[in-house]
Amino acid sequence: MKYxxxxxxxxxxxxxxxxxxxxxxxxxxxxxxxxxxxNTVALTAVGKPVARVNGAVLTDTDLVREEYSIFxxxxxxxxxxxxxxxxxxxxxxxxxxxxxxxxxxxxxxxMVVPPVRMQHAEADFRKQFATPEEFNSxxxxxxxxxxxxxxxxxxxxxxxxxxxxEEVELKGxxxxxxxxxxxxxxxxxxxxxxxxxxxxxxxxxxDKATPKQLEEGRRRADDAYRQAKATKTAEEFGLLAExxxxxxxxxxxxxxxxxxxxxxxxxxxxxxxALKVNDVSPVIQIDQxxxxxxxxxxTPAGKATFEREKVQLVKDLQQSKTNQLRIEFDKRLxxxxxxxxx
Numbered sequence: 001m002k003y004x005x006x007x008x009x010x011x012x013x014x015x016x017x018x019x020x021x022x023x024x025x026x027x028x029x030x031x032x033x034x035x036x037x038x039n040t041v042a043l044t045a046v047g048k049p050v051a052r053v054n055g056a057v058l059t060d061t062d063l064v065r066e067e068y069s070i071f072x073x074x075x076x077x078x079x080x081x082x083x084x085x086x087x088x089x090x091x092x093x094x095x096x097x098x099x100x101x102x103x104x105x106x107x108x109x110x111m112v113v114p115p116v117r118m119q120h121a122e123a124d125f126r127k128q129f130a131t132p133e134e135f136n137s138x139x140x141x142x143x144x145x146x147x148x149x150x151x152x153x154x155x156x157x158x159x160x161x162x163x164x165x166e167e168v169e170l171k172g173x174x175x176x177x178x179x180x181x182x183x184x185x186x187x188x189x190x191x192x193x194x195x196x197x198x199x200x201x202x203x204x205x206x207d208k209a210t211p212k213q214l215e216e217g218r219r220r221a222d223d224a225y226r227q228a229k230a231t232k233t234a235e236e237f238g239l240l241a242e243x244x245x246x247x248x249x250x251x252x253x254x255x256x257x258x259x260x261x262x263x264x265x266x267x268x269x270x271x272x273x274a275l276k277v278n279d280v281s282p283v284i285q286i287d288q289x290x291x292x293x294x295x296x297x298x299t300p301a302g303k304a305t306f307e308r309e310k311v312q313l314v315k316d317l318q319q320s321k322t323n324q325l326r327i328e329f330d331k332r333l334x335x336x337x338x339x340x341x342x
Contacts, residue, residue, distance in 0.1 A: 040079035066092035101333040106159040172322030197297035199254035204246040221290035
């Protein structure tokens, strides 16, 4: 459903402009605006062409829509992190070009969207607006009040979805028997070292910190711990991390990817081993920095059983297969296409 749902993403800037709620929570300010601007690249769209695909022009509106899809945290933090912005923009540009190629191929094949499917898609989209006036405001700002133009955008997304389902999704299906065969042939893949998934709030000292600044850091850490201890969910802890943490994980709500015990600092590993799932650690000091941890998952070392792994394994194998099918489909579509990046 990604390509049908992209109609929602492509219009999300306009929804914000009309006042509709599109984020799950209010943005959390963790820096002064001038400092934040130094570390982010703003996402703006003015309708400027960024690519031409067989004569069809793609604009920075399409590009920004896809950048938000790749990095949804951009909305809360006023743009993309500077160090990630080039890669995100490059990936977004490749994706919107791919989408346009898929759409043009769907038209070449004379694919159509059944009227009932169109009606359901439009109804689903309208449900996001609290009032008809909010929807009409978006219609005016994005489509100059033209319902046919709005419906063309929905139709385009549905055609992309339908062709990708035919060429990628259905062909990428993996059965449980196939997953079991893979599990049996690749036993080493399922040997699991001890690992942890967790969130952090980190209080970092400035360069050449004075004794007074170090004392202030400890005070901040103790205050952060009191607040973190009161959180009940990963989301609550994450919102606190956005607000209080000094490290780069704050833009991901303090979330770390799974990490094995051999990659952890001794103080952190000791603290994690003392926690139960959903516990919050006391303040951990590493040199002059302080960290507070919310434990989400602790996986002991050992070989994972097929029963435990089968759901994720099927998903991983399907993801790998569909990614390969998507790459191959993209290559076929590009063979005779004229693509210009502007």
